[in-house]
Amino acid sequence: MNSDDGLSCHSSTINLADVTDKRRRIVIENFSPAIDAGRFTPKFLSNEPVNIEADIYIDSHDKLSCNLLWKQKKSKQWNVSPMQLINNDRWRCQVTFDNLGLFDLQVEAWLDNFANHLHKLLKKVEAKMDIKLELEEGVELIKKTLNLSHETTHDEVLAHLENYLCSYKNKPLDKASLTINSAFENYAIEADLLEYYDLKDTSALLLLLSNDIQTLHQTNCQKEFLTHSSIFPLRVERTQAEFSNWYEVFPRSQSGDSNRHGTFGDLMARLPHIKEMGFDTLYLTPIHPIGEKFRKGKNNSLICNVDDPGSPYAIGSHEGGHDAINSRIGSWQDFRCMRDAAKSINIEIALDFAIQCSPDHPWLTEHPEWFNWRLDGSLRYAENPPKKYQDIVNVDFYAPQAIPALWIALKDVVLFWANEGIRTFRVDNPHTKPFPFWEWLIAEVQDTFPDTIFLSEAFTSPKIMARLAKIGFTQSYTYFTWRNTKYELTSYLQELNEDGLADYFKPHFFVNTPDINPFYLQQHGRNGFLVRAALAASTSGLWGISSGFEICEAEAIEGKEEFKNSEKYEIRAWDWTSEGNIVSEISTLNRLRKTYKPLQTQQGIDFHFCDNDQVIFYSKKGKTHSEEKLDSLILVAVNLSANHLQEANLEVPLYMLGLHDNAQFEVHDLMSDSHFSLDGKWQKLCLDPSQYVFVIWHIKAREH
């Protein structure tokens, strides 16, 4: 799909009838927002104004008129919104979409013969040239507009127009009361028209120029050279698609007793605490039955004790597969009860969609043709030599007998849980499954449930991660977890805002995951946790922690970014009130995110001068359109060294608020909730870890 006219003169057979088609004369190009010329779908939030733009022009110096046509994909009825010329042949229209789901957008443009004629006529009036013929031609155009017969005389048309205006105004026509259309305001046609033109011409002229006749024309005119762009898609999503605070748990570790398998009931008991911290998405690692064949023991051991619960990612047992619940966590009734309890306090449950199977998954016997069998009759288990994942086997998407049954079965798994009220799915390793599969599955699911959110857990090359977002994933895991230095953080956040990526790639900043125990957290203690929480919560609309982060858990397998005694392989118990926890700081950060819109997106970040390499200093202005005037700004400074006092000279970007370099400004320190005022853009800041390792300010001009 292309914004262009589809004319292809480099083809060897050129059809002259196509070339001369009047619908090809006007150019509509560079439609925005668009991804790869309309091939993919940009995503915006409901209730946020979207600027729809295109370059629109024609040969000659004639003037165009342009409309944006838009509708919900499933609707037949187009809405029409006029577009305005901004500058340099760029036209724009701002639309706020209310409903969720897919929309169609299209631009139409045409040559407005009547307006063009009047513009040229007025130039002649300014030069006091004869206009008799031009008036005649103007009347002729009106004749066409009104579909009057060719025989109608000039005077009859004018009389017709006068009648029209009279009936329109419901009172006798008074020429002096005619309002000249604003499109012609710039012309110097003064009251002395009668000096140069006779009464009849003057009267006809004023009639043609009147606002009412313009309106009549606009609604009735034949749109000359009417040209349409191709149709561009746009998806409207709910707020949680871009702004949410995630909390990840292993349900089985929520009992508070490492000897007792946690249940949905235990999870329910934890909901108020999670809510109080400000998290609104609760993500559960897989809750399905776990295989027994080749089950892993503690710390990923090949030796498994009878009590070991196994990795929840080894999905499927005699209890069932992806549409079953591990009975040790609870029953269907328990699940629904927990789900409803969460919903009642506005916590959304996110489930894991991990396509791999344990060797005990029912599909292996029911659908052996969906798997990759080896020459010796064995099943190819997951491996990345010399690493082996003996407890997991993968389906083969392109096995001859797997198409399309396997694809449909997987889609049905997602639809099954969507029907159970689940609308957020964290997808495990989507980059090792075919792109067309995801594009199809997500489109199908969202067709039925437009509010469904898919989070892509792909840590792979940048283009593959971007592709997954293009083809439909709502949110994406990122490299944030490994970006620690000022240079790394700056360039990564800039990269996420370049090349239109923000229109479809919504980054999720996890500070840790069950699989990633970052060296930075292992090495920097409590202050390190505060640094990473502040960075994630202030730079991205989506951030998340894996349970344990709030009590600064980072016990690692020596030399690895892996947790020791990982919850992936055993039941853990935690003391959520343990000393040194950062529950209060996390709660404050999440509260600020709810209050300040600039903190609800990765967009609108700018990095500012700061002469200390251990201090990162940036502003957040949020999603703003270039013309908008800012009256306040969020400033963040973080001491990346975590445990050493750092001083820095900062250049506060007062210019962004339209202030001069020496202006006074008001500061609201958001973490401490204190207020003070400062003078001028150059400020010295001391980040003393014994007091705080970061500051978040809300600044605005001083009121007089």
Place this chain on the structure above:
Amino acid sequence: MNSDDGLSCHSSTINLADVTDKRRRIVIENFSPAIDAGRFTPKFLSNEPVNIEADIYIDSHDKLSCNLLWKQKKSKQWNVSPMQLINNDRWRCQVTFDNLGLFDLQVEAWLDNFANHLHKLLKKVEAKMDIKLELEEGVELIKKTLNLSHETTHDEVLAHLENYLCSYKNKPLDKASLTINSAFENYAIEADLLEYYDLKDTSALLLLLSNDIQTLHQTNCQKEFLTHSSIFPLRVERTQAEFSNWYEVFPRSQSGDSNRHGTFGDLMARLPHIKEMGFDTLYLTPIHPIGEKFRKGKNNSLICNVDDPGSPYAIGSHEGGHDAINSRIGSWQDFRCMRDAAKSINIEIALDFAIQCSPDHPWLTEHPEWFNWRLDGSLRYAENPPKKYQDIVNVDFYAPQAIPALWIALKDVVLFWANEGIRTFRVDNPHTKPFPFWEWLIAEVQDTFPDTIFLSEAFTSPKIMARLAKIGFTQSYTYFTWRNTKYELTSYLQELNEDGLADYFKPHFFVNTPDINPFYLQQHGRNGFLVRAALAASTSGLWGISSGFEICEAEAIEGKEEFKNSEKYEIRAWDWTSEGNIVSEISTLNRLRKTYKPLQTQQGIDFHFCDNDQVIFYSKKGKTHSEEKLDSLILVAVNLSANHLQEANLEVPLYMLGLHDNAQFEVHDLMSDSHFSLDGKWQKLCLDPSQYVFVIWHIKAREH
């Protein structure tokens, strides 16, 4: 046309058979060079290496192989060139196209099962894991490659391979002599294989890894998941499309006597002089018969004397129209004689293609239906109120009876002159004629005469100028003529090198034209002419002067950028050797352009630090690919004030030559042909107008 797979899951009906098609699994995108995803045709010179690139990737960690397929558009036979992975999923292949005209390019990519299998196998060898089954599977893949029957045993396949290798090498096989394919060089499989594997396995392994078997596989394998990009166009042009020095004349002013109408004979007499100055395109303003009705007198007067020759842009009289020659300039024989004389000294004749007609043009009586008649039966002449061009009327491209006859007639005019040996057309005001018309006309003409060059004379909004280049114009007039300050020149030259514009928009820098007598030239005298000549000749592959520039002619109509006594309306005579002429400097500039490739393009320009706002300082490296190492560089410094001495501190970009900041370097001052050496990147330069207003240096590292 789109580089993508055409899958459109945002459509409401999704065909699962399409989605699961194995030809959709691999992604090929961001093909380059491409304009608007293949809708338009990028242009390159014959014999210049072109980097063809695309992002190519697949889900999973499997390895791909990729080819570029390319052919002349009219050919049926594709050439195949393997592409190499550069970095970050970007693949490349460099091609040099010899023939002129249109080419088709396409990328194919596939999953190389055999190579992938061997890579995984070798990882196991490194870990000293069992490989019996993997060898078996490798042999199985070879069986498929060779189309051997399913019953063929493992040993038979290996024997078959050995035989193949023996016959291939024409000598008995010696395993020790097998060359391991370089793709597998990185694996640490040492000679101690036999320690861990038996003789049979080792022997099979070495066989599978051998270079020869890889070659066998490459040429015979079934390309798994074979995927093709769409087909992208590319045009190959002759050197003059991008590099030429233009000289513009009114043939009638070449007699040396303002009372005698110049002829082709007079023009012939001037050819050696024009050649000596280094110009290789001689552009003639229209040579067609000139209308008499409403003919303009001297200085665009409405009153025309009987001797006044009229504007050559008022085309057509009783003598004929666009395919006739003004008999006052000469006969057909004279024309051909002049054309051949020019050709013999490698000067190319460029003609003007100006579509407007005088009221005496034969088409007005032969084809009244091609014109725009007014209600009073008069013809609409060209006007831009209050300006009137009574001597010119325009055709109406979309008049009902003009389609397609007028379009074809206009194309035939160009073909007529092409058949007369003319291959360069300067097109007057193309932006006031429909884009589809030009796209079609240029494609049709170049289909027959691939060496045809079209220069667009459009001074209008940037997007319209770019569009004309996109749809086929070879070269474009530019705003250079009005870019005078350091800021204006810098930003304009940068703009011309941004957004892929250079792939299709080839800027022509005219220092003046018969219609443009720039204020800068009017105000700065001889030095001003040198400044503008140096700027144009050193920054653009295409530059041109209108005759008179070399003798610093700038007599203007007071307050306007128009020539007094313009050649457009009268016969002028010039003294080409008049005092103060800059013939010698122009000749030198053109000679340098011929010698130094970086001067043959606007590409590869970089602006460098210079602390004087009246001095512009830049380097030219020409068209280089990012990896290329530079061993020399052109440096240019111009005193924009023209008549005042200017000193400046310059930062010579030694880093571009891989030199350190204090390195010594050799300077060849090209205008004075003198040599000297300098130390370090910081240099002070004095541009004293009494000596020179600009310098052009060719610098390189000092030889030891």
